[in-house]
Structures are given as C-alpha cells and as structure tokens.
Amino acid sequence: MKKFLLLALVAIIAVSAFAGKVTIWSWRTQDAQVWEEVEAALKSKGLDITIEYTAFAPTEYDSKVALALQTGEGPDIVYSRRLPGGRTQVLIENGLYLPIDEFTDMSNFPQAALNSVTWQDKVYGVPFAVQVVGIFYNKDYYEEFGLEEPATWDELVANAEVIKNKGITPFFLYGKEAWALTMQHAMCGVSVLGPDWIKALTEGKTNFLDPKFTDLNKRLNDLKVYYQDGFMGNTTVDQDAAFAFGQAAMVFYGAWGYQTWKDLNPDLNVGYFMVPPLTEDQTPYAYTYLDGAIALTSNVKNLEDSKEIIKFCATPEFGTIFAGITYNIPAVLGASIPPDPLLEEVLDVYNNNASPWVYWVGSVFTTQKPSLYDDVLSPGMQALYAGKLTPEGLSQMAQDAISQWYPPLMNQ
CATH class of the missing domain: 3.40.190.10 (Periplasmic binding protein-like II)
Incomplete structure (x- = not known):
C-alpha cells in the first residue's frame, strides 16, 4: 500500500x-x-x-x-x-x-x-x-561613392572595385560556415544561370558539366579579391558585426539578418538587391524558401x-x-x-521575383544522398575558396554525386 x-x-x-x-x-x-x-x-x-x-x-x-x-x-x-x-x-x-x-x-x-x-x-x-536571400548593402556607402544598384554581374564587380579603392571591404564573407557558402552559390545561380537553366537541369536536359555552371563557379571564385582578409576563418556572427558597424559594404545573406544588424546598430541604412544576371536583358530572380x-x-x-x-x-x-x-x-x-x-x-x-526553380533548400537535389547541399556545395565551396578545388572540379564533383541517384542525370 x-x-x-x-x-x-x-x-x-x-x-x-x-x-x-x-x-x-x-x-x-x-x-x-x-x-x-x-x-x-x-x-x-x-x-x-x-x-x-x-x-x-x-x-x-x-x-x-x-x-x-x-x-x-x-x-x-x-x-x-x-x-x-x-x-x-x-x-x-x-x-x-x-x-x-x-x-x-x-x-x-x-x-x-x-x-x-x-x-x-x-x-x-x-x-x-518565408526567407528571401540576396545582396544587402550599406546605402550610405553607395550614396557616398556615387554608386547605383547593379543591373548586371559586371556592374556588381565594378561597384566592388570602387568600394575597395575607397578603403572599404566590398564583401564580408563567412568562409568557415559551409552552409552559408552554399546559400551564396544558390542565390547567384537563380539569376546568373536563371530558372530556365535550373529547370532544364532538373529535367536532365543539361547537367552540372555545362560550361554555364562552371562559369558561375569561376565568377564566384574570382570575387575572392573583394572579400576581407582571412575570410576563410570568419563566421556569420563575424559578418553581422562587420556589416552592422560599416566594416564591409555588402553581404550575401538572408532577410533574417536585418533584425540583428539593426539591433547592433540602429543607425545602419540597409538596402537590398537581387543578385544581378549577366546581361541587362535577363530578369533577376531571388532565392526564396x-x-x-x-x-x-x-x-x-x-x-x-x-x-x-x-x-x-x-x-x-x-x-x-x-x-x-x-x-x-x-x-x-x-x-x-x-x-x-x-x-x-x-x-x-x-x-513578384521568386525563382520557380532552385537547387538548394527546397530542391529535389537535396532529397537523397549524396546531397547537392550537404555533400557537394558545402565542402566544395570551401575547397574552391581555399584554392584546393578548381571551378571545373566543383562541377565534376556535383555531376559525380547527383548522377549516382538522380535518374535524369544518370549516364550523362
């Protein structure tokens, strides 16, 4: 009892x-x-x-x-x-x-x-x-340096060159966080490659060995000269502080960062634009999820x-x-x-500008292993930026991984 x-x-x-x-x-x-x-x-x-x-x-x-x-x-x-x-x-x-x-x-x-x-x-x-990713920028720097939001990739690079010559880091990057590097690749892909190309990839009408995919890898790798010194050792937390306090003019990130930046520096004047496409006749898109x-x-x-x-x-x-x-x-x-x-x-x-076809979060390419997110772009982007992998090597890495299990890309 x-x-x-x-x-x-x-x-x-x-x-x-x-x-x-x-x-x-x-x-x-x-x-x-x-x-x-x-x-x-x-x-x-x-x-x-x-x-x-x-x-x-x-x-x-x-x-x-x-x-x-x-x-x-x-x-x-x-x-x-x-x-x-x-x-x-x-x-x-x-x-x-x-x-x-x-x-x-x-x-x-x-x-x-x-x-x-x-x-x-x-x-x-x-x-x-709902998250929207793209390029967030310090509007005060853009105004001070007489810059406009870029309509093409070359204009983006030209803006970065001006900012660098003014003694400000153009882009702060988070090389220590592989997931964020994958996000950067994906947000650039929806505009530079475009949703039609991603749709063709999904249907097996092209593959990761397409020169267009390798060209995107090369363009990202070429941006390294506009990142902060030692960027491979930095995190998104480092980025938040640097961007909030004006140590960098632009970041590849998501709208969720806005609250943190404003908490750190209420006076920060933040702007946003989608990653620009290669030519003015192309429509820019945003990666949303x-x-x-x-x-x-x-x-x-x-x-x-x-x-x-x-x-x-x-x-x-x-x-x-x-x-x-x-x-x-x-x-x-x-x-x-x-x-x-x-x-x-x-x-x-x-x-109005969400890409209907994507290859990162919410993509068919992340549903099995090896995953384009976890097993290809995450380690691959870090290796690319560290100089241990070529743009062509990253393309081959993606094709070898996804063609193991995704039927439309098999035997290509």
Missing part, C-alpha cells in the same frame, strides 16, 4: 511538473522574445501556459533534436526543417513528429507553404517564416497546452508578433509587418 501511494505521489509530482509548461526547441536565438509575447497573448485569452524556449547552435541543432526524440527526452514542440526529403521526412516516417491538421486551422497559408509541411496528405507543422515549421513531437508531455500553442501559431496574430520582433516575412497570410521600407521591398521581391 505504501509503495502504491509513493508511486502515485511520484506520478502526481511528474504531471504537475509539466502542467502549464511547454518546452520549445529551435535553432533561432532571435526568436526568444517572440515566445515571451506569445505566452502573454495566450494568458490574455485565459490560457495559463508557460513557455520554456531554448535555442541551440544551427550546426548542432538537428543532431540534438534527432537524438532527444529517439531517446524519449525531447521537447514538446520543435522548429522543424521543411520538406521534401531530408531530416524532417525521416523523423516523420519514424513517428517522431505528430500530424496537426486535425486540430489546427491551416486555411491562412498559401499552398506553396503547405507543400513544405505536408507528407502523405498530413500536415506536420505550422510554417513560421520556407524557413521551417513549428512541429509537435511524439515526446510531448503537455499535449493540450502544446495544441493551444500550435493552433495560435497558425493565426495572423502570431504572424504579426513574429514579424514585429524578428523583421522576417511571416508565412501566415493576413499578418501585419512593421512599416519598414526594406521589409516592404523584400516582401515585394518574394511576391
């Missing part, structure tokens, strides 16, 4: 420890205040929920989540990557994420966003942000409160909170964004 009472007491204590508390894991440190405001909004609706938000380093996050969920020690809610393929699909197939569409109204999302969270007709997360989703895990300890959070995340109210703090474009329709010219421009680019 005493043993029974002791077990019952332990169970009560365990349940009470989780009651009203929901744990959320993410890779985004900049979102901490979002969840403070979400907690306050839920409390104003009569929901006594406490949110414990933890952000891990992006390079460690996926392995931490996978291990925690597999051992039953994971959080209630996680930020998940997008579909198709990749880590998220594996977690779903192993039952580690739970479908949410039976209790969540997903009507405020466009189909393109839903495609990135749907697997076998079930929805496995609430999309939280769903950043991720807020997912319910099979480890959930506090199911009912977690459901309330998930449901709230699918509302325009959440999107307005999210955009107001992070200065990211919310994925949910009907949300308000801060009245900021840069955000309005980025949103316009997302609506």
